[in-house]
Amino acid sequence: PYGLWNSEDEIIIDNNMKGFVSFTGDWFEEETVHTGRYEMNFRYCPEGRGGVFEFRPYLFKDGTYDVFIWYPSSHDHSNKVPVFIKHGDGSDDVYINQQQNGGEWLRIGEYNFDAGRGARISIVADLSEEMVVADAVKFIYVTKSQ
Numbered sequence: 189p190y191g192l193w194n195s196e197d198e199i200i201i202d203n204n205m206k207g208f209v210s211f212t213g214d215w216f217e218e219e220t221v222h223t224g225r226y227e228m229n230f231r232y233c234p235e236g237r238g239g240v241f242e243f244r245p246y247l248f249k250d251g252t253y254d255v256f257i258w259y260p261s262s263h264d265h266s267n268k269v270p271v272f273i274k275h276g277d278g279s280d281d282v283y284i285n286q287q288q289n290g291g292e293w294l295r296i297g298e299y300n301f302d303a304g305r306g307a308r309i310s311i312v313a314d315l316s317e318e319m320v321v322a323d324a325v326k327f328i329y330v331t332k333s334q
Contacts, residue, residue, distance in 0.1 A: 196248040197329040203231045203322050213239015213313060215322065224260030224291030230323040233313035241322035243309040250303045251332045254295060258324040261290025266318040274308035275299035286321055293326055
């Protein structure tokens with residue numbers, strides 16, 4: 189359901205869930221019909237501008253989670269978007285090509301997280317020549333931490 193957790197084992201954070209997202213810089217809301225968006229809208233940082241869009245879920249359990257990201261793709265979007273994952277073992281970064289694989293859940297990895305509010309998924313717009321999009325993230329509980 190929109191704006192709610194499906195269960196303690198599958199948590200989705202959409203871009204406009206107050207208290208679970210924050211951002212710095214220039215992130216604009218887009219509500220036009222786009223076949224690749226998640227739910228009602230998405231956020232974007234225009235080309236040549238910078239900022240960080242952060243998803244901050246509440247995780248009910250310590251353990252390993254598969255982490256997914258959702259965004260609409262377009263040839264106008266950046267092909268190398270930095271995504272930083274803060275997890276229980278530290279942090280990692282991956283790079284997403286937002287020109288491809290949009291409109292579906294894209295798995296970005298498996299990470300250990302502590303229960304509570306410590307997890308962060310940050311999408312970085314770094315003054316690139318293309319638009320950067322932030323739409324939704326999903327955490328699926330895999331197993332209890334060892």
